[in-house]
Amino acid sequence: MSTRAVLEVIALGVEDAVAAQAGGADRLELVTDMAADGLTPPVETFAGIRAAVDISLRVMLRLWDGFAAGDTEALVRAARELRAAGAEEFVFGFLGEDGGPDLDTVERLVAELDGCRWTFHRAIDRAADRDALRKQLADLPGLDAYLTAGSADGVDDGLATLVAEAARRGEPGYTQQLLVGGGLRLDHVPRLRAAGIDAFHIGGAARTDGWTTPVSAEAVREWRTAIDAL
Template structure:
């Protein structure tokens, strides 16, 4: 089995997806509307991206800016429609008003996605207690990844938390893979790799022209090279 680190890149459309795969991405996170930090993409966008590339895709399930679930029934319908279109991997995460995980919303979506693997996203960085959240989510079927910066402020602030959590891998609640994203820079990678963290997630870092521009295969390849060094 390869020990190659996982590089996940945000894709908004098929052009992004093709460039990310060409640059060496292992997986894509599909979203729309980055002004709201990424919402559920339209079915036609998923279908176009799925037809354009053959690497794994994780699809965002999120209907509104922030970390409240909003209309859970609508999210479940979106999840089922995407599943029907062939989506097999997802990204989700919801908190209630006190910063506790919204288990009702999470369970509703997970139960609509039997057999699917999923990431709990950066809602963990806004949780009242990261440790309590991890332990409450432990054992939910399909949860294999936490997307986190270690802090709501980004990786610069969260690096010590990420390193400490990596050292707890295998403890209850700490089995899922740590996927680092949120203010991530190339200079963070050696520290993360030394801590045993083997997965990173990039969005703006893959787009030299910013969110108004496309993913650059060359930018992705730069990350690939540092991860593989």
């Protein structure tokens, strides 16, 4: 069985997806509107990307900036439409006013997804209590990863938290994969790999000039090579 680490790249469209796959990405996170930190893409965008590449795609379910769910019914409709178009993996995560997980919305989406695999995204980095959140979500069907920087301020500030959580892998609430992203740099990778972390998520770092430019296959390949070398 391969132990190759997962490299996930944010894709906004077909050009991004093709370049990410060419550079060695294992999976894509499909979003639109990075000015709002990534929202649900149109079904047509998903369909175009799905036709263009054969690697795994996780589609964002998020209707506006911030970590409140907002219109749960609209989220459920978006999930239903994407499922009907063939989407099989998703990314979402919402907090209530108390800083804990918005279980009502999350459970509605999980029910709609009917066993699809999904990532709880960086809302965990804004949670009032990360450990409590993990334990509340622990048994939800399909949840197999947390996208996290370990801190709302990014990986520089979150490194110690990430290393500590990696050491708890397998405990109740800690069986899901840590997918590290949010200010992630190549120089973070050796320490994270040494801690046993085996999944990495890049967005702007996969591009030659931030979000104004498309994904660069060469940039992705540099990450692939660095991750695999450890």
